[in-house]
Amino acid sequence: MRFLHCKQCGDTTRLPFDEPTDDGAAAFYAAHASCFVETYASTGHSAASGPWHDPMSTRRHEVLGRGGPATAIGTRRILDEPLSWRIEPEGPEESTWVELDRPLFWATVDRVLYPSHLPKRPLEDWATQIDHFARAARPAEIVLLDDDPGSGNTTFACFTMTARARLESALAGIGFDEITRDRLSSLFDEEIFPPLRIRRCLRVRSEQAPSAQPDAPSLTR
Numbered sequence: 001m002r003f004l005h006c007k008q009c010g011d012t013t014r015l016p017f018d019e020p021t022d023d024g025a026a027a028f029y030a031a032h033a034s035c036f037v038e039t040y041a042s043t044g045h046s047a048a049s050g051p052w053h054d055p056m057s058t059r060r061h062e063v064l065g066r067g068g069p070a071t072a073i074g075t076r077r078i079l080d081e082p083l084s085w086r087i088e089p090e091g092p093e094e095s096t097w098v099e100l101d102r103p104l105f106w107a108t109v110d111r112v113l114y115p116s117h118l119p120k121r122p123l124e125d126w127a128t129q130i131d132h133f134a135r136a137a138r139p140a141e142i143v144l145l146d147d148d149p150g151s152g153n154t155t156f157a158c159f160t161m162t163a164r165a166r167l168e169s170a171l172a173g174i175g176f177d178e179i180t181r182d183r184l185s186s187l188f189d190e191e192i193f194p195p196l197r198i199r200r201c202l203r204v205r206s207e208q209a210p211s212a213q214p215d216a217p218s219l220t221r
């Protein structure tokens with residue numbers, strides 16, 4: 001997608017690539033006939049604060065203009081209005097982190113342990129151990145899967161077989177009884193275990209501190 005930005009008025013509009021006629025562009029140029037209009041092209045690098053289909057999610061796209069990288073930011077104040085775009089004259093900074101996908105993790109663990117009931121504490125310890133392992137993992141130890149359609153900044157992932165084997169052998173140190181350990185160990189035979197997610201955050205330095213942003217991702221869940 002492309003963005004047109006008027007340097008004088010500060011107005012910005014988004015043009016989808018597949019627009020059959022360039023009516024949107026023509027109207028924008030006509031409205032800014034005596035201004036300097038710059039075109040910014042999306043690099044494809046983008047993130048949203050929530051699902052892309054959620055109209056209230058803030059969208060951030062890295063774009064390229066004549067002066068180099070910049071950031072197009074799309075927001076709505078209320079549901080009924082169109083997205084309003086602005087261009088920040090600096091490229092976005094990206095932060096990414098890997099974490100245990102806890103909802104998927106607990107669903108899988110509950111399934112394999114059912115109907116026995118275990119004290120929650122050692123399982124929580126185990127989840128925390130895997131989460132720490134994920135956060136410290138090297139990129140080569142992570143396998144990317146699909147993007148999460150329910151989120152604008154999350155990709156499903158899992159560990160490589162080598163990293164999985166290290167985690168499986170660490171299971172012995174958690175203090176489960178033998179039967180439970182065998183059951184939990186069998187989880188590593190599943191295609192995706194433990195389930196991970198990679199979260200991304202695009203931010204422009206000139207925006208407020210992350211703590212003041214309502215859409216800042218939380219590091220704990």
Ligand SMILES: [Zn+2]
Pocket residue numbers: 006007008009010011031032035036
């Ligand atoms: Zn203008």
